[in-house]
Amino acid sequence: MQGATLRYDGLTKRYGDTVAVRDLTGDIRPGVVTGMLGPNGAGKSTALKCLLGLAAPTSGTATIDGVAYGAVAHAGRRIGTVLETRGFHPGLSAVANLRVIAAAIDVDDANVARVLEVVSLTGDAGRRVRGYSLGMRQRLAIAAGLLGDPDTLILDEPANGLDPHAIVWLRGLLRTLAAEGRTVLVSSHQLAEMEQTVDDVFIMDHGDLRAQGGLREVCGSHSLEETFLALTEGTGR
Amino acid sequence: MMRATLRAEARKARYQRTTYGIVLAASALAAVSAVSLIATTQLPRRQQLPMALTDASTMHLVVSSTTGGYVFALVLGILVMTTEFRHGTAIATYLAQPDRRTVMLAKMVVAAALGAILQFLSTALGMIASGLYVQRYAHAVLPFDAYTRVMAGSVLVGAVLGIMGVAVGSLLRNQVLAIVVSLLWLQLVEGLLVVFADWIGRWSIRGAITSVLDIAVQVRTPQAAIDTSNGLGPWASTLLLLGYAAVLALIALVTSLRRDVA
Ligand SMILES: Nc1ncnc2c1ncn2[C@@H]1O[C@H](COP(=O)(O)OP(=O)(O)OP(=O)(O)O)[C@@H](O)[C@H]1O
Ligand SMILES: [Mg+2]
Numbered sequence: 001m002q003g004a005t006l007r008y009d010g011l012t013k014r015y016g017d018t019v020a021v022r023d024l025t026g027d028i029r030p031g032v033v034t035g036m037l038g039p040n041g042a043g044k045s046t047a048l049k050c051l052l053g054l055a056a057p058t059s060g061t062a063t064i065d066g067v068a069y070g071a072v073a074h075a076g077r078r079i080g081t082v083l084e085t086r087g088f089h090p091g092l093s094a095v096a097n098l099r100v101i102a103a104a105i106d107v108d109d110a111n112v113a114r115v116l117e118v119v120s121l122t123g124d125a126g127r128r129v130r131g132y133s134l135g136m137r138q139r140l141a142i143a144a145g146l147l148g149d150p151d152t153l154i155l156d157e158p159a160n161g162l163d164p165h166a167i168v169w170l171r172g173l174l175r176t177l178a179a180e181g182r183t184v185l186v187s188s189h190q191l192a193e194m195e196q197t198v199d200d201v202f203i204m205d206h207g208d209l210r211a212q213g214g215l216r217e218v219c220g221s222h223s224l225e226e227t228f229l230a231l232t233e234g235t236g237r
Numbered sequence: 238m239m240r241a242t243l244r245a246e247a248r249k250a251r252y253q254r255t256t257y258g259i260v261l262a263a264s265a266l267a268a269v270s271a272v273s274l275i276a277t278t279q280l281p282r283r284q285q286l287p288m289a290l291t292d293a294s295t296m297h298l299v300v301s302s303t304t305g306g307y308v309f310a311l312v313l314g315i316l317v318m319t320t321e322f323r324h325g326t327a328i329a330t331y332l333a334q335p336d337r338r339t340v341m342l343a344k345m346v347v348a349a350a351l352g353a354i355l356q357f358l359s360t361a362l363g364m365i366a367s368g369l370y371v372q373r374y375a376h377a378v379l380p381f382d383a384y385t386r387v388m389a390g391s392v393l394v395g396a397v398l399g400i401m402g403v404a405v406g407s408l409l410r411n412q413v414l415a416i417v418v419s420l421l422w423l424q425l426v427e428g429l430l431v432v433f434a435d436w437i438g439r440w441s442i443r444g445a446i447t448s449v450l451d452i453a454v455q456v457r458t459p460q461a462a463i464d465t466s467n468g469l470g471p472w473a474s475t476l477l478l479l480g481y482a483a484v485l486a487l488i489a490l491v492t493s494l495r496r497d498v499a
Contacts (some may be wrong), residue, residue, distance in 0.1 A: 053335050054328060055497040069335055076333035085499045087325020089253070096252045100326075104245035104333035106418070144329065 003030030003183030004078070004152040006051060010060035013046050020046040020138065022207040028185050028200070030152075033178045035194045035215075036187040037224075038204035039232050044187040045084065047204070048156050049187075052081060064152065076105035080150030082141045082158045090130035094121055097129060098107040098147060105148045115143040118173075134161035142170070149163050152183040159190055171197045205232035242334045242343040244414060245369060250317065250351055253262075259313050260355050263306025267363030270302045272370045275377075290377035299371070301382045303363025304391040304450045307398050308423065310352035312404015312416055317348045319412035328499050337494045345400045352399025353392045360391040390450040394476060397449070401442075401482040407489035442481065445474035 006028035013021040021043040023158045028034045036044045049055040051062040053069035053161040064072050064079065072078060088097045098112040116125045124132070129140065147154060153174075159167050167190075174197055178184045189195050194201075202216055203211040210231040211218045219227040246385060250256050278290055289295055320325035334340050366386060371377045402419075409415040427441040438444045449471045 049497070051497050052332060054331065054499040055493075075335060079332075081332055083328060083499060085325055086328040088251075089320070089324050089326055091254060092252050096248075100245050100248045100252065101329050101333065103248050104241055104330065106241035 001151050001181045003181060004065040004072075005030060006152070006154075006183060006185060007063050007066070008051075009063070010061070011047065011050055011057050011062050012059045012160060013043070013050055013222055014058045017171040018027065019207045021050070021204075024204075024209050026202060026209065026212050028183060030183040031178060032172050032182045032199035033186060033197055034202065035198035036185060036204070037189075037191070037194060037228060038187075038210075041206070042232070043207040045156050045206060048083070048154055048185070048187060051154060051186075052079070052083075054083075055214075068213030074106070074148075077107060078150055078152060080145040080153040082145040082153075082155040084160065086144070088129045088137070088140060090143075091128060092111045093128055093131075094131040094143070097140070098144060101144055101147055107148050111147050111149070115146045118146060119143045124227045135163055135166060138162055139166065141148050150182070153177060153185070155184070155186045157187055157189070159176060159193060160161050167193060191223075191225045191228055201233060203228060203231050238336075239333060239339055239343060240462075242339055243346060245330070245333065246317070246343050246347040247350075249320075250347055252291065253320070254448070255316060255320075259316075260358055263309035263355050263359040264362040266309070267303045267306045267359040268366035270305045271299055271363045271367035273373055274299050274302050275367060275374075276358065279374075281385035290371065290374050292432065293378065293380055295359045295473050296380045297383050299367055300364065301379060301385050301450060303360045303481050304356065304387060304394065305363075306356060306359035307352075307391070307446060307450075309359075310355050310395040310398040311402045311405075311419060311423075313351050313355060314399040314404075315349070315350040315406040315415045315419065316402075316412070317344050317399075318403050318406025319410055319415050323412050324409040325499075331498055338490060341403065341490065341494065344403045345370055345482075345486070348403045349396040352395035352401070352402075354395075354399070355399075355475065356391040356395025357388070360388055364388075386451055390471060394446055394449050394478075397445075397475060397478045397482070401478065401485070404485035404489060407494055408485055410493060439468060440477070442478065445469065445477045448474035449478070 008024045008026050011021055011024040012019065024047060036047065038044050045157065046055060051064065051069065054212055069075055094116065095112060098115065099109055102112055109200050116122045119142050121136065121139050121143060124136060132140065137151050138158065143157055145155065158168055162170060171193065174186060198215055200213065201211070201215055202209060203218070215224065275290065278295060296423065321330055328350045330340055331337065368379065371379065405419050406415050409418060423443055427443045431441065463498055
């Protein structure tokens with residue numbers, strides 16, 4: 001399995017007067033886990049959404065193997081995504097929600113049971129999503145991201161709402177997927193967790209890229225948290 | 238990939254309870270309006286109007302009143318689009334099918350089918366209910382020749398309004414707003430506009446719908462002068478409605494559907 005190379009080339013995204021991402025340039029390689037880190041409002045989600053064609057760049061490009069998301073053949077199957085804003089129909093069960101997505105990305109319905117098993121939701125799969133806890137919803141979102149057995153995964157704060165067991169499980173999952181040659185791009189605030197998960201990092205703040213490269217190369221002898229706090233000022237108090 | 242998008246859209250409609258609720262509501266409306274129309278012809282006050290169960294045009298009106306569920310076909314079409322924005326499932330839809338025109342087209346196809354099915358079921362139920370109810374009046378004459386024509390018009394209107402609903406829903410992504418605006422437009426605004434200028438009736442959506450449904454009413458009595466025919470005929474009226482849908486869809490494609498979805 002060979003994941004895609006993701007590339008930002010001078011990506012800028014403005015919302016009115018707010019510059020969410022400013023002149024972002026960098027590559028995300030297959031076979032490793034890349035962490036997109038930064039304080040609230042740093043532009044992480046925006047950078048991921050531009051890659052997925054959900055938000056149009058103001059200037060510059062975000063490409064997958066050299067082309068825009070919309071030009072990737074079978075993008076829905078090849079690129080697995082977990083986004084915080086991605087919703088599910090509350091009146092439908094997890095199974096029904098996933099069957100809709102399975103039809104949309106043109107994969108066999110057998111995959112629905114497979115991914116529910118992977119995220120340990122099999123027992124609750126028939127319940128309506130309305131009654132799901134935050135963590136269950138998040139696991140469903142991860143299941144949806146895995147539905148097409150994608151070679152490239154883009155995950156925005158996938159650990160949100162997960163309990164410690166699930167976080168450890170997720171770490172193993174991401175490491176395994178990367179070890180298989182897939183591309184894994186993940187955003188997170190949980191620095192201690194990220195330190196154990198990622199190989200490469202992008203550290204953003206106020207839309208700017210503050211550091212980029214291999215984890216040890218960026219952090220040196222410091223912890224990821226120390227490096228992060230030194231490089232970013234965040235939203236202040 | 239159009240096939241996959243179509244299958245996904247069909248599943249959404251099938252899995253959601255709302256779909257069945259709306260079909261049920263349309264059926265109830267069709268049955269109740271046809272039955273109550275029969276009942277009102279028996280009111281003393283009404284007998285001054287040329288409405289009697291022995292009168293062919295009255296009975297035609299009864300049969301035509303079984304088509305009233307069409308508003309629900311429009312609502313279904315609106316829901317096909319706006320539910321996605323309401324629950325944030327639009328993201329999954331556009332990730333699976335990045336070409337937003339394909340998504341819109343698939344939604345229109347599914348909404349057309351839903352609208353046609355809804356109209357077929359509700360009209361059939363209305364026809365059966367009124368057909369049974371009218372049995373109590375031995376002198377009533379059922380206009381059997383009208384049934385097929387009314388049913389054909391009903392199904393066609395259901396399909397066209399489903400398509401229009403998708404177009405309206407893409408333009409006004411807010412579910413409640415889209416439904417309220419389109420119902421106000423249909424039930425109120427057009428009616429008021431016609432008062433100001435007769436020719437508007439000719440190009441109105443309501444006028445076109447009544448024309449396709451073959452329920453244009455022409456009543457001239459000392460009390461009332463009603464003429465709801467738009468004079469375009471059913472086929473031209475269908476094209477007119479599809480034309481409106483196309484214009485709305487085009488505006489949506491170059492405006493709201495260009496917007497970021499997340
Ligand atoms: N749809 C939008 N409309 C207006 N402004 C937006 C929109 N999306 C993001 N922004 C702004 O862009 C900036 C970056 O937001 P973004 O969501 O990318 O940050 P983030 O790094 O993901 O933050 P968090 O850690 O809180 O998720 C913020 O200032 C935000 O207010
Ligand atoms: Mg974010």
